[in-house]
Amino acid sequence: MVQYVYDFSQGDMDMKDLLGGKGANLAEMTRLGLPVPPGFTITTEACREYLSLGTEPGELRVQVTMALRHLEDAVGRQLGDRHDPLLVSVRSGAKFSMPGMMETVLNVGLNDASVKGLAEESGDERFAWDSYRRLIQMFGATVLDVPAAEFATALDDAKKAARRATDVDLTTDDLRTLVATYKSIVLERTGAEFPQHPREQLDLAIRAVFDSWNTDRARLYRRRERIPQDLGTAVNVVTMVFGNLGDTSGTGVAFTRDPATGKPGAYGDYLPNAQGEDVVSGIRNTLSLDDLKHLDPLSHKQLMKAMRRLETHYRDLCDIEFTVERGHLWMLQTRVGKRTAGAAFRIASHLVDERLITEDEALERVTGAQLAHLMFPQLDRSSERTLLTRAMAASPGAAVGTVAFDSAEAQAAAARGEDVVLVRRETNPDDLGGMIAAVGVLTARGGKTSHAAVVARGMGKTCVVGAEALEVDPVARTITCGDVVVHEGDSLSIDGTTGEVFLGRVPVVPSAAQRYIEEGLDAALGGDDGRAEEQSGEQGVDDDTADLLRAVDRLLRHADARRRLRVEANADTPDDAARARSLGAEGIGLCRTEHMFLGERRALIERVILADGPDERSASMDELVPLQREDFRGLLDVMDGLPVTIRLLDPPLHEFLPDLTELSVKVALADVGDDEPDPADLKRLAAVERLHETNPMLGLRGVRLGLLVPGLFALQVRAATEAAIAQLQDGKDPHLEIMVPLVGSVQELHLVRDEAERIVADLTAAAGVTLDVPIGTMIELPRAALTAHRIAEAADFFSFGTNDLTQTTWGFSRDDVERSLFIKYLENGVFTISPFETIDADGVGRLVRIGAEEGRRTKPSLGLGVCGEHGGDPESIHFFHEVGLDYVSCSPFRVPIARLEAGRAAVSSDGASATA
């Protein structure tokens, strides 16, 4: 017999797959002897069975009956008993947290009879009727699908009729009338009476939680968070405890450390005389834990003790939901808490100091995405700024964009290419699409644990919440703040670190972490060299920032010590190269020489390509050799002692030719005007028409152009070799490597390699020096990966060009589909993430694996790297580590991220192999 139901005393924290996160943690807290209200968990397996059968598995009902009896025995009350009713909450609890995505029903067990028992037992008739009102409202909306707005309207009407300002002002009679109204709404909407039988309520609520797994918004959330769609949710049935039994009761959310900054010490929100949903929804503003200490020192002390216990036990920041019922503390939930990027680094480092975790574990607690986040630029403090208001900093970073008032507009504006700040009174799960599309989120209501704050932190979006000075009118589509009115389409700048909101577009400057990364710890701390002072006029950084920078430094160093992947950078200029080297790059993995032919030099390349014959061509080439030689010397000099990989020219042909449409219009206009068309234009037009490509991405690029235009690659090889020889003769240590782009067949590489080897041999012989110049190739076409065993015969190294490999493997032109199609594909679940952002392991990744394995089989010494944008993407870096590459090469800014993730990949694969 399958066990579908577990009492809290039966499970533990390792059973998340089966009991969900909440259930497993409730069981663990029970095991630890913390005050958890008795209850039981229905497994995710039961949910999966339900979803696949379309009905509850037969055994489930029996097991729920038995668990309920056990619960009733434990608390000494009967569910919905007319005299002293046991009430329960029915809460979803999936393996992965999906805040606000799924259903919860409180107060199950109340009906027309038990409400009176509750009134008697609690001695608070108003509380009993308020609880019943809440049950019908929640049950009606989530179980019976009655539109929530109908209850809200009825509540507003009741307040108006009775002239009450707030919910709390409603009297027992008001509430009794409201219950009657709610029940008639249910009858009208569903054609049936509100179910009075307690067990029927329980069964329907369980089923509603199961069903909530598959709502559209839950599916969208999982896609966004890359949570598998087939896990199912567990259901927790928990004895109700009440935070709304007067002033000695209350409910709260707490963190064992500050999730925003990582500062040690408990932190939380508390609402007296309230139920849990009131805190999370952000509808009322909250008190702090210090306030609780004054109100109820005993409960506060118990809470602090429980939190210390949890943190020592979980060895990490925990967040907690708790309720105080008439001075008695109940722990309703705990989990390892979400945190900002900065907090993640500081907490990990502190936990090492506190000897709770090792440095390896600390590395697993932070991510490259978090580091990237820390390096996000900030709003420039020194620029002219018009402060609109100051509110709560919920998720750090700087966001500057045009205002949108709902998801639809935010998505539309983003699709037009605009940066958008989504502004809402408060957010709910329906706003998810808009939050994804926006660069930042601003709400007028709610605290740091409100929906907007939690979700935005999870996404790494800049977010400011609780800006109560702002009157947000989503119908008029305006924000009013005193005299100022902001309209949709106007610009705002928000600072997720300070909570400030500015009118208009504030310039953006580097963050302290960025400064640390670029200039080192001392400089960033405003220390030794005093450079910071001179430049900014400020006296170092504050203590929190200093602590953060030290934590980042510690973990980056540890990552460097652990990682197996080398990290190189993509750089085309000495400046980029110098920046990359200061960021820790161990060489240039990709120098895109076509970037050296922008501006004035473009004309030279155009002349080479359009040349009428060899004489015209070689004249242009002769001009190019010395220019290129100096380009390459600059790079070799900055990267002295480290590899510099020169990729031979890979222009999309059209980028080096005049635009066909523009030129056609120009010639046509000249034709009808008074002047004759310029003969040079006519000649160019003819050439451009001849060379015009329908699909330049798949045209005469890379090695193809190199083989078609005689001497083109030779001039670059010559210039690079001469540069290396000159460096050598200057006593330097140049490590030149030549890379051939867009190879699809080993023959192409042989042809280029033969020529290049001859040139290198001739030049070194003439100079009387010895120079080893490895010659390798990009693997950026499916065929290159599929025939890697052949291509390796002619290559010293492979560099996987996963940008182009993604384009060809999927048949996607990034320019054409990323904006138009990908939004649709993310929406309908074809993608969980753009394959240009994180490597598509099943398709593109399989080719990388084939290429790496089969290339190495031919040539065990083959160097293997990657130089697409994926080289700087955290998840992709783990993939490349696992596939066995030697290095990743990414943009200079992402070098630290790649270093960190490479270290994490090493730790995690060591862990995996140690476990295996």
Add this chain to the structure above:
Amino acid sequence: MVQYVYDFSQGDMDMKDLLGGKGANLAEMTRLGLPVPPGFTITTEACREYLSLGTEPGELRVQVTMALRHLEDAVGRQLGDRHDPLLVSVRSGAKFSMPGMMETVLNVGLNDASVKGLAEESGDERFAWDSYRRLIQMFGATVLDVPAAEFATALDDAKKAARRATDVDLTTDDLRTLVATYKSIVLERTGAEFPQHPREQLDLAIRAVFDSWNTDRARLYRRRERIPQDLGTAVNVVTMVFGNLGDTSGTGVAFTRDPATGKPGAYGDYLPNAQGEDVVSGIRNTLSLDDLKHLDPLSHKQLMKAMRRLETHYRDLCDIEFTVERGHLWMLQTRVGKRTAGAAFRIASHLVDERLITEDEALERVTGAQLAHLMFPQLDRSSERTLLTRAMAASPGAAVGTVAFDSAEAQAAAARGEDVVLVRRETNPDDLGGMIAAVGVLTARGGKTSHAAVVARGMGKTCVVGAEALEVDPVARTITCGDVVVHEGDSLSIDGTTGEVFLGRVPVVPSAAQRYIEEGLDAALGGDDGRAEEQSGEQGVDDDTADLLRAVDRLLRHADARRRLRVEANADTPDDAARARSLGAEGIGLCRTEHMFLGERRALIERVILADGPDERSASMDELVPLQREDFRGLLDVMDGLPVTIRLLDPPLHEFLPDLTELSVKVALADVGDDEPDPADLKRLAAVERLHETNPMLGLRGVRLGLLVPGLFALQVRAATEAAIAQLQDGKDPHLEIMVPLVGSVQELHLVRDEAERIVADLTAAAGVTLDVPIGTMIELPRAALTAHRIAEAADFFSFGTNDLTQTTWGFSRDDVERSLFIKYLENGVFTISPFETIDADGVGRLVRIGAEEGRRTKPSLGLGVCGEHGGDPESIHFFHEVGLDYVSCSPFRVPIARLEAGRAAVSSDGASATA
């Protein structure tokens, strides 16, 4: 010890890898007791060793010495002996025939002393000096790299000085002087005397043959013919026999059957008093074998007997080189002979009749390429034509094009997109590039066994040779024929079946084989139904044609009986479908519905795509449904009882939108003119700019457009299902299948499939009928193949779209690179053949294999086919058979070719597995 040298008595015909074709066949003839001059063969292994070491392997010299001693003993003469010299020829002989590509040196062993011995022994002083003269000329050019023209000029000068009309008129004294001149040319050019030592001559000649393996022209030939570059050549050292010892001597080339028509009976060319090179080079015009019968009945009888023996032994057409030396017949070479397409079919069928081979073997003797060749259209006999001359038909077909006089011009004109007829006095291996580029070849000199004829037949190019009425002047770039002068760039039409050459461009009509294929044997023979008579007014076909058609019919029927692959057709109209069915297609494997939206209907699709909203869109769609329904009914009706695979719309977006450049020019011109630009044009321009794609090949196509434009695919599924229901209600047997294009991820297919299944279910339920509509997908992106195990979950069948799969796997836009790049790539050996013509087995083919195997692993019942152009390509069909596909779908014209090759593939894989 490795055996590098084999006496002719040691080898046999199965040793071609080691002894080359010529050596193995000489050994075989020796074994059969035919009169082969004694000699020995140096192995291909020796050549490979030589080429890799850069010098002869040590053992080789010793083994040659021993073989030479054995030879001298056998013939009782010493190499280069001053009294009675043994002379030898040194001939290349690779595994695969490479006519004219490699070196031969005759008369090795002659020097200043032995020439006198030869004169005495032969009693013909002039012959001896002429032989010596030939040795120096051949040896000088091929071994010593003296430009051949210098000897030719010296010969011409000698004739002029002595006032002799031809070579034959030169006297002994003339020749003695000429030898002196030749020797001084050698001295001047090489700085050394012509080598007098016989063994030195032999060793140098062997080395020259080895070296000739790697000349550029040999490498190019092998690439063109797909002969591996690393085989090496064998070298045959053969006792010289002389066809130039007066009128009782001669030399010839013969075939056991007519290689041009396949007619039974020996056939050949004979030149009295000549050496072998004179026949092959086509310099002198030849006699027939009948002439030989009159001249030398005994030798003729021996030759006939030898040829019968060979044909019975080889069970195939053999070609032979022979020499008669003073009435004694010597067999110098034999091999299975090349033949025209028509001859291949007739010979294979005759050999079955003669019980020499089985029908399976007969199938292996013909190819789809040959069948295609037979189906080539011919010049229209009924049109106005101006006959320029009539010459020898060397390779059949009709070629119409502009005249080019050399390879450079032929290649340049072909690159411009012109059809070219290459016109030469005679061709030599340097003309190979031009022959590849041309559609037809015409020479003024040479016979059916000349270089031009042999090579053109091998390539399947139309060729006419020996047009002696034409005076070809490659310097003036004119052909003069009486009063008529044809210039480069003028057009000619040549008929390779009749040998006729016409001025200008003659219209082209179907061949008899084509007529047979389309209308059946009786109709093509002009028989029973009399339709041929009515239409053409002719009384059937001639006997040769009738015999050919019967042979084709027999082998096609046998192929149908043997093949495992079904053959379907790509067809978009009922006419195409009907044609395909008459050609034997067993269904429509691909209906490209985008082809149904050309002309007037294009506007409808443009409106659907550019629609401002759902209303505008659905109005256009409502117009489309009935049109599409009738389209599909037409196809289902013609293909009643057979599958009709409807591929949902796969337009490159730009093909259905106005051209951006044209529209921009139009609007710009209207702007500067008196009129305002048309507002409709402005609106369209805005839309086209918005939807303009940089790489339409990789843009919003296929399933992507289907998922982006709501209702687009639904309308097609609806129309197709309604069509099938209507057919069903008419008592027909429709087999509708729906195919989704450009799928890269199983999710895309799920989305389309879910919608399509709903539509089919709704429509069939409403109509009260049962209809099974398999839904499959194209596999035309690398990712689709790589994730086939997932995609198979949602597919009933896969159809590999190898055109697009080739484009994406190689990253080639066919439009852009096929003309510009591929000529270069074929030239420099990156390709042996365009991957769009024959499937690239290593790259694209590997994806097909992965897709097929892994798709079937998920779903064993998965249907597998191919619908790219490769579906009609002979070599590719063998690959698809081997990979285990169920069907190929190709253009209607190629259906018979595919049937034949599918049969051949089955025979050959049965043979392979029987052997294995």
